[in-house]
Structures are given as structure tokens and as C-alpha cells.
Amino acid sequence: MPEDSAPAAQETDQVPDQPAAGAAPPGLLALFLAFARMSLAGFGGVLVFARRAIVEQHRWMNADEFNETFALCHFLPGPNIVNLSMVFGSRLRGIAGGVAAFAGLLLPPTLIMMVLAIIYARYGDLDVLRSSLAGISCAAVGLLIAVVFRMMTPLLKRTDPLALILMAGVFLAIGVLRLPLPAVLLVAIPISVGATFFLRRKVAA
Amino acid sequence: MTPENPIWALISTFGLMSLFAVGGAAAAVPEMHRIAVEVHHWMTDKQFTDAYAIAQLSPGPNVLIVTLIGYAVAGIPGALAATLAMCLPTALLAYYVSRLLNRPSKSRWPGLIQAALVPLSIGLMAASALILAQSTDRTIAAVLLTAMVAVIASVSRINPLWLLLAGGLLGFAGIV
Numbered sequence: 001m002p003e004d005s006a007p008a009a010q011e012t013d014q015v016p017d018q019p020a021a022g023a024a025p026p027g028l029l030a031l032f033l034a035f036a037r038m039s040l041a042g043f044g045g046v047l048v049f050a051r052r053a054i055v056e057q058h059r060w061m062n063a064d065e066f067n068e069t070f071a072l073c074h075f076l077p078g079p080n081i082v083n084l085s086m087v088f089g090s091r092l093r094g095i096a097g098g099v100a101a102f103a104g105l106l107l108p109p110t111l112i113m114m115v116l117a118i119i120y121a122r123y124g125d126l127d128v129l130r131s132s133l134a135g136i137s138c139a140a141v142g143l144l145i146a147v148v149f150r151m152m153t154p155l156l157k158r159t160d161p162l163a164l165i166l167m168a169g170v171f172l173a174i175g176v177l178r179l180p181l182p183a184v185l186l187v188a189i190p191i192s193v194g195a196t197f198f199l200r201r202k203v204a205a
Numbered sequence: 206m207t208p209e210n211p212i213w214a215l216i217s218t219f220g221l222m223s224l225f226a227v228g229g230a231a232a233a234v235p236e237m238h239r240i241a242v243e244v245h246h247w248m249t250d251k252q253f254t255d256a257y258a259i260a261q262l263s264p265g266p267n268v269l270i271v272t273l274i275g276y277a278v279a280g281i282p283g284a285l286a287a288t289l290a291m292c293l294p295t296a297l298l299a300y301y302v303s304r305l306l307n308r309p310s311k312s313r314w315p316g317l318i319q320a321a322l323v324p325l326s327i328g329l330m331a332a333s334a335l336i337l338a339q340s341t342d343r344t345i346a347a348v349l350l351t352a353m354v355a356v357i358a359s360v361s362r363i364n365p366l367w368l369l370l371a372g373g374l375l376g377f378a379g380i381v
Contacts, residue, residue, distance in 0.1 A: 040264045043366045072303055075319040078223045078295025079230050079268035086296035087303045098300055106292060109265020110272050114284050116259050117276035124255065128377065135350065135376020137258040137341040139369045142354025144231060144334045149359050151327050163324035170328030174235045175335040178243070181236035182225050185325070189227075192321040200317065 025092040026060060028100040034058060035085055035104030046081045046105070060092060082106065162199070166192050211279040212286045214245070219271055219290035226295070228326020230268035234333035237274065247278045254340045262369050268292065346381050 026034070038049040047070075055066050069091070073083035082105060089101030123129055155163050166188060173184045218240055226233040234257065241247045248256070256277070260270035268291060275287025306315070342348045354368050375381045 039266065042266070043262075043264050043364070046266050069303075071315060071319060072306065073299055074229075075315050075322060076295065076299050076302060077226050078299070079226065079266055079292060081229075081266050082268065082292045082296050083299035087299050090300050091303070095300070098296075102292075102296055105266065106269075106288065109263060109269055110284070110288050112263055112265070113260070113269045113272040114276060114281060116263060117273050117284060120255065120259065120273070121276070124252075131379060131381075132373045132377040133255045133258050134341065134347070135372040135374065135381045136262055136369050137254045137337070137372075138347045138350040138376075138381055139354045139372025140258050140261040141334055141337045141341055142351040142372075143261070143358050143365050143368060144330065144337070145351070145355035146358035147231070148327060148330045148334060149355070151323075151330070155324060155327070160324075167324040167328040167331070170325050171331045171335070174329060175332030178235075178239055180239065181222070181233070181329075185225055185227065188325050189322070192325055193318055196317055196321040 025097070026058065028093060028096055031089050031093065031097055031100040032104035035089075035101045036108050039105045039109050047084075050081060050084065054088065061088070162195050166195075212282055215275050215278055215283055215287045216290040218245075219275075219287050220294050223291045223295045224298075226291075227322050228329055230266065230270070231333055232326045232329035233268075234270070235329065235336050237270065238336050241274050241277075245278075247274060250340045252277065254337055257337060258369075262366075262373075344381070350375060350381050 034053055035050075038053045039046055041049045051066060054060050055063055061069065069087055070080070070084060073080045073087055076083055082102065085101040085105040086098040088098075090098030093100070120129075124133075152167070155167065170184060170188055173179045173188075174181065222233060222236055222240070225236070238253055242250055242253050253274075256270050256273040259273060260267055263269070269288065271287040271291040272284045276284040279286070338351060342351050350372060354372065357363065358365065358368060372381070
């Protein structure tokens with residue numbers, strides 16, 4: 001528990017090895033600061049840092065609780081880690097805790113991003129910046145391809161034809177044909193959910 | 206507010222988009238590109254890929270590319286409006302759903318829906334990669350850099366920041 005968490009001062013005598021269920025909930029400022037810290041540490045994705053801070057460092061949740069909370073946020077729409085901050089904060093401290101975690105996650109990087117936006121608007125045409133950004137863009141696309149590849153590996157191993165067809169269909173519709181996302185998903189989600197439901201029932205029967 | 210007001214356009218665009226952003230920020234990139242570059246002409250293709258690169262390079266959730274799009278449309282108010290519109294509605298939705306499902310693991314529907322969404326979000330992320338590559342990888346050196354980063358990041362656990370900085374250095378040196 002960080003010492004700068006004034007509202008949570010009564011928890012300083014907490015035993016570090018205590019299971020998460022027995023720990024007293026952190027204060028709002030502690031939540032804000034913890035999420036600000038993991039957000040600023042999170043270059044190229046915050047999830048790893050969030051898990052480390054919540055489960056290992058602060059022990060606010062055990063690994064199962066964290067997975068359960070993350071699974072919920074993953075199947076809901078929107079940026080997962082942002083959803084996680086709100087759900088996690090509110091489980092500990094109600095809606096105020098949710099807002100504190102949400103603000104901690106978003107406020108500092110948004111301010112940084114606005115400074116970068118101002119710099120880009122003023123100097124984005126400089127050759128030095130243009131060529132450096134071009135190189136960073138190429139690397140960023142490479143990183144994205146690597147993530148896609150890693151996520152695809154389990155599907156390829158299972159040789160799940162339906163999943164592969166749906167994946168290819170969405171790729172073609174959005175990437176090549178450039179169709180609007182809502183229209184594509186309104187078709188693809190019912191097909192995928194329905195097919196998964198029937199396939200699982202067939203396996204169970 | 207009138208529909209022509211840029212702030213309102215940002216709020217309605219990103220508020221609606223967030224509700225369809227299954228699989229996180231990377232999966233929403235093609236839709237952001239379609240709306241910002243092709244529909245509204247808020248940015249050029251080059252500005253969009255620059256914004257993606259800046260968002261990857263900066264700390265914080267990758268969804269904050271919307272902050273840069275919002276700034277390009279309407280300055281600081283636009284940046285704030287786009288960020289909140291993209292993040293707040295779904296966070297509130299997640300809050301209410303988590304209160305409804307106190308123990309989400311007891312129902313099999315979250316697991317089933319999640320499994321059904323996995324191939325869709327991979328397809329969306331692959332589409333993001335294609336759209337961004339079409340704008341960035343216009344030379345053989347650029348294609349090689351992207352391919353090398355993809356291979357290195359797939360087989361090693363190196364911090365992505367180093368690969369981004371290496372790309373920036375190669376660009377700075379005029380190689381890419």
C-alpha cells in the first residue's frame with residue numbers, strides 16, 4: 001500500500017501475505033494513483049502491468065478473480081483495459097472507486113497524447129520527424145502482425161474450419177472491401193454465436 | 206447542437222463505434238480509418254498512420270489514438286470529447302453488467318460469447334494490419350522492416366518499445 005494514499009491510512013498495518021478476500025479495500029486516491037502508474041508503465045498495452053499491480057503487488061484480487069473480471073471485460077465491447085478499470089474500481093469501492101480507477105488510467109496518458117498532438121501539428125511536416133515516424137509505423141504494423149499471428153496459432157492448431165472461415169470473412173469484409181463495422185458485426189456475431197452454441201451442444205450430446 | 210458541429214460529430218462517431226469495438230482497440234482501427242480518412246476526411250492516410258505510430262509509442266491504453274484524431278478535428282476540446290466518447294459509455298456498460306452478473310463464471314454464456322468473438326476480433330486485427338501496411342509499407346525496405354519486426358516479436362519476448370525505437374532510428378537514418 002503506497003504511503004501517499006491518505007484515505008487508506010487505516011490499512012497500513014495490513015499483512016502482505018494476506019489473501020485478497022481479507023484485504024481492506026484501497027482508498028480512492030490509492031486507486032487513482034495505482035492505475036495512473038500502471039497506465040504510464042504500459043508501453044504497447046497496459047494489461048500485463050495491470051495484472052502485476054493488482055494481483056502481485058497490491059494483492060487486491062487473486063489470480064482467479066482477476067481472470068474472471070478480465071473475461072467479463074473482454075467479451076463486452078470497448079477498450080478492455082478501460083472497462084477493467086471501471087469494473088475493478090467499482091468492485092472495491094463502488095462507483096466512486098470505478099471513476100477513480102478510470103480517471104487514473106486515462107488522464108495522464110491523455111495529457112501526454114495531447115502534448116504529442118500539439119507537437120505533431122506544429123512540427124509533423126519536418127523531414128526528420130516524418131522519416132522517424134515512418135520507421136516507427138512500419139515497426140508498429142509488424143508488432144500488430146505478430147499479435148495477430150500469436151492469437152491465430154490456437155485456431156490453426158485446432159483446425160477449427162468455422163472459426164477460420166469467419167476470421168477470413170471478417171478480414172475480407174473490413175480489410176479489403178472496407179465495409180462499415182456495425183453492418184459486418186451485425187451479420188457475423190449472430191452467425192458465430194449461433195454456430196458456437198450448436199457445435200458445443202453437439203459435442204456435449 | 207447541430208450535426209455539423211465537429212465536437213458532436215466526434216462524440217456520436219466514437220460513442221457509437223465503441224459499442225461495436227469487440228476485441229479492443231486494435232480491432233476498431235479499420236473503422237476509425239474508414240470514418241476519419243474515407244468518410245469525414247478528418248485526416249489524410251499518412252496522418253492516420255502517424256497517429257497510430259504515436260499512440261503505439263506513447264504510454265497508456267492503445268485506444269488513445271482517438272485522442273489524436275479528436276485533436277486533429279477540433280483541438281483540445283475535440284481530443285477530450287473523442288477520448289471520453291470512446292471510453293466512457295462502454296465502461297459504464299461494463300459496470301452495470303458486472304453488477305448484474307455478480308458471478309459471471311456461473312453462466313456459460315459469457316464464455317460462449319467470448320469464444321464466438323475470438324475469430325472475429327482476430328479477423329478485425331488482421332484487417333487493421335492490412336490497412337495500415339497499405340499506407341506505411343510502400344518501399345521494399347519498409348516491407349522488410351515490418352516483416353522483420355513481425356518475426357522478432359513472434360519468436361521472442363522482447364519489449365515492443367525497443368522494436369518501435371529501432372524502427373524510428375532506421376527511419377531517422379533515412380533507410381526506410
